[in-house]
Amino acid sequence: MKSCTAHARRHLAATFLAFCAVTAHAQPSAVPDPNTWLNAAQQAVQLIDQNKAGELWEGGSAEMKKRVAKKDFVASVKKLRGVDAVTAREWVAIERSQLAARPDVPAGQYVNVRFRAALGKRAVAELVTFRQEADGGWRWMGYLVQ
Numbered sequence: 001m002k003s004c005t006a007h008a009r010r011h012l013a014a015t016f017l018a019f020c021a022v023t024a025h026a027q028p029s030a031v032p033d034p035n036t037w038l039n040a041a042q043q044a045v046q047l048i049d050q051n052k053a054g055e056l057w058e059g060g061s062a063e064m065k066k067r068v069a070k071k072d073f074v075a076s077v078k079k080l081r082g083v084d085a086v087t088a089r090e091w092v093a094i095e096r097s098q099l100a101a102r103p104d105v106p107a108g109q110y111v112n113v114r115f116r117a118a119l120g121k122r123a124v125a126e127l128v129t130f131r132q133e134a135d136g137g138w139r140w141m142g143y144l145v146q
Contacts (some may be wrong), residue, residue, distance in 0.1 A: 037113050049086050060140045063141065090115065092115065094113050112130075126144070
């Protein structure tokens, strides 16, 4: 059973990284459909659920990597999530927006996928963000728990 679980985890990580690679080479005007975003965001939160935030960071955008070191991202996720396991999760929104530059966010086109989740007995909102890169492709940009 352990080898099957390990295989499934490797497959999940590979699938997420493949999404990042494929979207990174998408045409500048191409925006994947909402189901693609939802699937990618679900894969991202599953990596976090499995304590693999470092692997998620590896598939992230260059802009995000400039702003947050891998070890800082992993520590931040652990702090945001705590030790409670996810007992429920459902998506609530997929939003696309164009943002002007701010001190904490670079200008660009973004897609946010919002989830409602239960971490143990705590109800939270999770936000997974993707950003269009300079080459026109899309990459994972951030994860937030509110």
